[in-house]
Amino acid sequence: MKVALASDHGGINIRKEIANLLEELNIEYVDFGCDCNTSVDYPDYALPVAEKVASGEFDRGILICGTGIGMSIAANKVKGIRCALVHDTFSAKATRAHNDTNILAMGERVIGPGLAREIAQVWLTGEFEGGRHVARIDKIKAIENKYL
Numbered sequence: 001m002k003v004a005l006a007s008d009h010g011g012i013n014i015r016k017e018i019a020n021l022l023e024e025l026n027i028e029y030v031d032f033g034c035d036c037n038t039s040v041d042y043p044d045y046a047l048p049v050a051e052k053v054a055s056g057e058f059d060r061g062i063l064i065c066g067t068g069i070g071m072s073i074a075a076n077k078v079k080g081i082r083c084a085l086v087h088d089t090f091s092a093k094a095t096r097a098h099n100d101t102n103i104l105a106m107g108e109r110v111i112g113p114g115l116a117r118e119i120a121q122v123w124l125t126g127e128f129e130g131g132r133h134v135a136r137i138d139k140i141k142a143i144e145n146k147y148l
Contacts, residue, residue: 001124004058006032006045008071010108011064017113018062018120027124030058046074053102054080061103062120068107075103079148082140087111092119096126098133 003022007015012034022029032048034040042065049061061083063071068085075083083103084095087110095101104123106116 001027001059002057003027003029003124004032004049004052004061005029005063006034006049006061007064007108008034008040008042008045008066009037010042010066011071011106012037012108014064014106014108014111014113014116015062017117018064021117021120022124025121025124042070043074046071047078050075050078050081050083050103054078059102060124063103063105064108064116065105066107066109068105068110072103072105075105077148079144082137086119086123087115089115089118089122092123093126096123097129098136100128100133100137 005018019031032045034045046063049063052058053061063075065071072083072085075081081103082099082101083105084101085105086092086095
C-alpha cells in the first residue's frame with residue numbers, strides 16, 4: 001500500500017503522528033506538507049493528495065486540518081475520490097467496509113493524537129466488504145459521472 005499524506009497548518013501535529021504510524025506499519029507514504037505555522041489554504045493540500053489517489057499513483061490518502069471538514073469537502077470534488085471525515089474508530093471501520101473510502105480526513109482540533117493513530121490504523125487495515133455495498137458505490141459513481 002502507498003499512502004499520500006498532507007495537512008494544512010491546523011493539522012501538522014497529527015500529520016506527524018500519522019507519519020510515525022505509517023513508518024511503524026511499514027507502509028510506504030509521501031508527505032505533501034505543509035510545514036509552516038502560518039495560515040495556509042487547505043484546498044492547496046487536499047487537491048494534490050486527491051489527484052494522486054484518483055490517478056492510482058497512491059492507493060489511499062490521509063488529510064488533516066483543524067476540523068477535517070474543509071479537507072474532506074475539497075478532496076471529494078475530485079472524480080473517483082470517496083473521502084470520509086472520521087473522528088471515531090467505529091466510523092473508520094465502517095467507512096472502509098461499506099463505502100470503500102480511499103481518503104481519510106481528520107480534525108486535529110477535534111481529536112487527539114492517540115485517537116488519530118487508532119482511527120488511521122483501523123482505516124488502513126480495513127477492507128471493503130463488497131456484496132450489497134457494491135451497488136451503492138456504483139450509484140455514487142453514477143452521481144459523480146453526472147455532475148463531475
